Amino acid sequence: MALHHTIKDHFRETRLFTSRAVAALLISIGLMAVLLLRLFDLQVIKHDTYAVLSDKNRIHIRAVPPTRGLIYDRNGTLLAENLPSYRLEVIVEQVKDLDATIAELRHLVDISDDNIAAFKKRLKRSKRYKPVSLRSRLSDEEVARFAVNRHRFPGVDTVAHLYRHYPFKSRGVHAVGYVGRISEKELHTIDTNNYEGSDFIGKTGIERFYEDLLHGEVGVERVETNAQGRTLRVLDRDEPVPGLNIYLSLDAELQGIAEAAMGDNNGAVVAIDPTDGSVLALASMPTFNPNLFVGGIDTKTYRALQDSPDQPMFNRAIRGRYPPGSTVKPFIGLAGLEYGLIDPDISTYCQGWYMLDGDDRKYRDWKKTGHGHMDLNQALVESCDVYFYDLALTLGIDRLSAFLEPFGFSDITGIDISGELTGLVPTRQWKRRHKRQPWYPGETLITGIGQGFFLSTPLQLATATAALSHYGSQLRPRLVAATEDPNSREKVWFPATPNVAVPVGDIDNWSYIIRAMTRVVHSRKGTARRIAKGAQYKIAGKTGTSQVFGIKQDEKYVAEDIAKKLRDHALFIGFAPVDDPRIAIAVIVENGGSGGAIASPIARKVMDYYLNTVLPREAGYIEQTTSPSNRLSNTEKEPTP
Amino acid sequence: MSLFEARAEALQANRRTLAERFHTDTPLLLCLLILSVISLFVLYSASGQKIDVIWRQSIRLGIGFLIMLALAQLNPATFKRWTPWLFTLGIGLLVAVLVAGEVGKGAQRWLDLGFFRFQPSEMMKLAVPMMVAWYLSDHPLPPTLKRLAMAILLIIIPTLLIAKQPDLGTALLVASAGIFVLLFSGISWRLIFASAAVMAAGAPVLWHFMHGYQKQRVLTFLNPEQNPLGAGYHIIQSKIAIGSGGLYGKGWLNGTQSQLNFLPERSTDFIFAAYAEEFGLFGILALLAVYLLVIMRGLLIASQAQDSYSRLLAGSIVMTFFIYIFVNIGMVTGLLPVVGVPLPLVSYGGTSMVTLMAGFGILMSIHTHRKLLPR
Known part of the structure; x- marks a missing residue:
């Protein structure tokens, strides 16, 4: 050791070290300068970029869905409302192990396999970092249980929202419609920005037709979130514009009465105010509970509804095409009068059947023994088929269909719910185009009693009846009476929209038909005489019984022998009071049998309630207010049809 | 010793500042x-x-x-005396960690001594420079090439043992602590630059020996x-x-x-x-x-x-x-x-x-x- 020490040059080593220490210091300072340059670059030169990125991190722009407009009936009774509830939402990108998380969540919240399947389906078409709903309508206990364990589930949260609820359940469902989750197809047709955050879209009925008014406009809020996506606070907010409330002309009670009157029968009832086209009741039976669809219907229930032989989801009132049967006779009769082809006082002899020249086929009357001598009035009252076979033949198919056309039998009525189908008044051209066959005179005969190719919807029958009751003036049927701004409570009334009026030749011809229709109800031989009993007002009407299948020659129709599905449809059209028609109605009872026995009492019940309860109540309300009520004062502004 | 002399020494002792008495360095202590x-x-x-x-x-x-205060009281000569033993102990512990270490965060770094867990690689951050300094200081500086090679071996062995745990960060710190001793020992700048060039060329070889997550870190960088x-x-x-x-x-x-x-x-x-x-x-x-x-x-x-x-x-x-x-x-x-x-x-x-x-x-x-x- 001592040897080494002697060789070591301490002075030189110290100097060497000092120079290295200085070098080390300089290098350190140099490297620190490099760091500072980098920091200068990040914090000064690129500061704006990173400040924006930092805000993007913490500030999320979130859509605030507007509150959907409410739907009321004419009396302000709620038909569709929004109820608050909690939903479990997952931002999948923030969940480490989705399956494990769901398994863990199942201990706290009831999640069915159906829920998971629906969730995975929604997941596929959701945007990244958007919450996807896993379960809706959590119970209070479930919300509380999750809240306690929330910290264990990053990316999962409960969110308050509103869901649609129909307090009357199935009542009026075919008019009001329902909302459901937005489907993939609908995504392409809507403004997706406006539906950001919206769960529901109108699927049928008013909910669909007035979707634009009901939905409102989306709002936006800027929220500060942490890295786990939890919202910490709202920074600012553009309030959404809520959807408009809608007041229907429908009366919930009247609707209930119509549906109750139908009982277990399938069919439809449409009641219209002929003065302004307001739809007072629109029933299609059977019905279904629209609330099932709001939260997402499970496949089993949906299948059951879809596959039911009674087809509850089928809106018979606007889509059901039925042979109108004898209910067209007043129109055919009117055609005969207006064309000047018949003298109402001259009778035709009815022997129970009718034959064309050179054809041995017997066209039967419903009354096998025949009605005897019939003038137009009697033929309508007793619904003589032979009279109208003869009249139809005289008219010919061209004049017949041309006369019916202005009543809207072959067109849609333009009611404000979607999906309406047209009826069918056959013509030569139509038959050539669709059947590739010439027109046969026999077909003119059965068209004259509303059979054969002739089809119309209950809604069309009701509007045609309304037009008849008001001497040809036609108004487009409509369900919505007014919209209301939910904030200002200001109402905007919808004016009645006239359709092209039916040309009137001689007003006496119309009066004649209406008188005859009144006798259908109010005379001893009238086919609807049973509903005259106890009526405090005069009713004009016409019964109808339309064949579901043809009866072979020389066979007798025995209702009891035929399975219910094959039984005749029972129909009734009518309006009341005759002097000042305020309600026009069409009733169809599928396989009901006789129109007079089955369909007309239903119409009577609806008319009774409307004329004896609804109208007097509203009249009373008008008398109580000094100035004319909103409803009337606004109808004054409407163009008079 | 006369009474006067004793008294003078006592006075001098009294005049020593607190910092001198506790062997601390005031500017350094303040910064820390x-x-x-x-x-x-x-x-x-x-x-x-x-x-x-x-x-x-x-x-x-x-x-x-x-x-820090405890170590400051000791004489540097004491550290020098302990150096070879400390280094040998450190190497032994590193081997022990590899054989019986506890896995934490995907790497074997910890040695469970029953009452506390101990990371021997940390100790090497001091033991390696001490050892290299000990080895070089008894001979004239700058060191001869032969001694330099030996010193490098003293650095490489613990570095590899730590890198094997795997703990690349600590291995690099331990290696650099040893290398700094070499740089301060006065080896020629030419040698320094030459070896830097060789290391840069050797980077792909190092890549080959890296773990997946280490490669990922480099790629991410x-x-x-x-x-x-x-x-x-x-x-x-x-x-x-x-x-x-x-x-x-x-x-x-x-x-x-x-x-x-x-x-x-x-x-x-x-x-x-x-x-x-x-x-x-x-x-x-x-x-x-x-x-x-x-x-x-x-x-x-x-x-x-x-x-x-x-x-x-x-x-x-x-x-x-x-x-x-x-x-x-x-x-x-x-x-x-x-x-x-x-x-x-x-x-x-x-x-x-x-x-x-x-x-x-x-x-x-x-x-x-x-x-x-x-x-």
Whole structure:
């Protein structure tokens, strides 16, 4: 050791070290300068970029869905409302192990396999970092249980929202419609920005037709979130514009009465105010509970509804095409009068059947023994088929269909719910185009009693009846009476929209038909005489019984022998009071049998309630207010049809 | 000894300052205290205002300072005497870790001694430079090539053992601590540049031996945006935090990146980003100034040391401290790949702090045990 020490040059080593220490210091300072340059670059030169990125991190722009407009009936009774509830939402990108998380969540919240399947389906078409709903309508206990364990589930949260609820359940469902989750197809047709955050879209009925008014406009809020996506606070907010409330002309009670009157029968009832086209009741039976669809219907229930032989989801009132049967006779009769082809006082002899020249086929009357001598009035009252076979033949198919056309039998009525189908008044051209066959005179005969190719919807029958009751003036049927701004409570009334009026030749011809229709109800031989009993007002009407299948020659129709599905449809059209028609109605009872026995009492019940309860109540309300009520004062502004 | 002489000595003893009596170096101690206070403030914010985190860090700092003071009382000669034994013990423990170590975070680093867990690689951060200094200091400097080769072997063996754990960050720090001794020993600059060139050429070979996650870190460093939610997330969020801090910072407790949990590892390895976000470039300048003061004071102590062993060891300790700073800040700013190196004395965590404070204890010991010789 001592040897080494002697060789070591301490002075030189110290100097060497000092120079290295200085070098080390300089290098350190140099490297620190490099760091500072980098920091200068990040914090000064690129500061704006990173400040924006930092805000993007913490500030999320979130859509605030507007509150959907409410739907009321004419009396302000709620038909569709929004109820608050909690939903479990997952931002999948923030969940480490989705399956494990769901398994863990199942201990706290009831999640069915159906829920998971629906969730995975929604997941596929959701945007990244958007919450996807896993379960809706959590119970209070479930919300509380999750809240306690929330910290264990990053990316999962409960969110308050509103869901649609129909307090009357199935009542009026075919008019009001329902909302459901937005489907993939609908995504392409809507403004997706406006539906950001919206769960529901109108699927049928008013909910669909007035979707634009009901939905409102989306709002936006800027929220500060942490890295786990939890919202910490709202920074600012553009309030959404809520959807408009809608007041229907429908009366919930009247609707209930119509549906109750139908009982277990399938069919439809449409009641219209002929003065302004307001739809007072629109029933299609059977019905279904629209609330099932709001939260997402499970496949089993949906299948059951879809596959039911009674087809509850089928809106018979606007889509059901039925042979109108004898209910067209007043129109055919009117055609005969207006064309000047018949003298109402001259009778035709009815022997129970009718034959064309050179054809041995017997066209039967419903009354096998025949009605005897019939003038137009009697033929309508007793619904003589032979009279109208003869009249139809005289008219010919061209004049017949041309006369019916202005009543809207072959067109849609333009009611404000979607999906309406047209009826069918056959013509030569139509038959050539669709059947590739010439027109046969026999077909003119059965068209004259509303059979054969002739089809119309209950809604069309009701509007045609309304037009008849008001001497040809036609108004487009409509369900919505007014919209209301939910904030200002200001109402905007919808004016009645006239359709092209039916040309009137001689007003006496119309009066004649209406008188005859009144006798259908109010005379001893009238086919609807049973509903005259106890009526405090005069009713004009016409019964109808339309064949579901043809009866072979020389066979007798025995209702009891035929399975219910094959039984005749029972129909009734009518309006009341005759002097000042305020309600026009069409009733169809599928396989009901006789129109007079089955369909007309239903119409009577609806008319009774409307004329004896609804109208007097509203009249009373008008008398109580000094100035004319909103409803009337606004109808004054409407163009008079 | 006459009564007068005894009295004079007693007087002289009384005149010694507190710092002299406890063998501390006042400027160094002050800087370290400032850094500790900064650490507690940043941690309070970065931890989400958790007071228990502050308590634990305070206790660790307290232990660190006690160790520093304890080591400062010892004579550098004592360290020199212990050096070979310490190094041998360290190598033995590293082998033991590989054989019977406890796995933590995917790597074998810990040795469970029953009452406490111990990371032998930390000890090597001091034992390696001590050993190299010990080996070189008894011979004339700069060392001969043969001795240099031997010294390199002394560095490579523990480095490889640590890299095998695997703990690349610590292995690099241990290696650099040893290499600094070589650089301070006066080897020619030409040799230094030549070996740097060789190492650069050898990088692909190193790549071959790297673990998957280490390769991933390097790839992420090269292109962090490639995988913004996976491996690149750390570095992107860190850069956003620093960049959005700007000149003046968002203010204490107001850093959205750290307060809202966007910044990962914000109490430990990425605490610098949390600091930069809340205190801005001016805050960083202040922090770097303190660090630079520590380095300057350390290098002064090293150059005033009276023997080669002390000089080499002191120089290496100071430069290792600098490497911590440079690698950590380089990593959080995206200049260097992410290796687990804490910001010295500021990051939350125990082991590395104890090693650092022990190093400063040695520095103080070297400075305060000089014999008063006429120069």
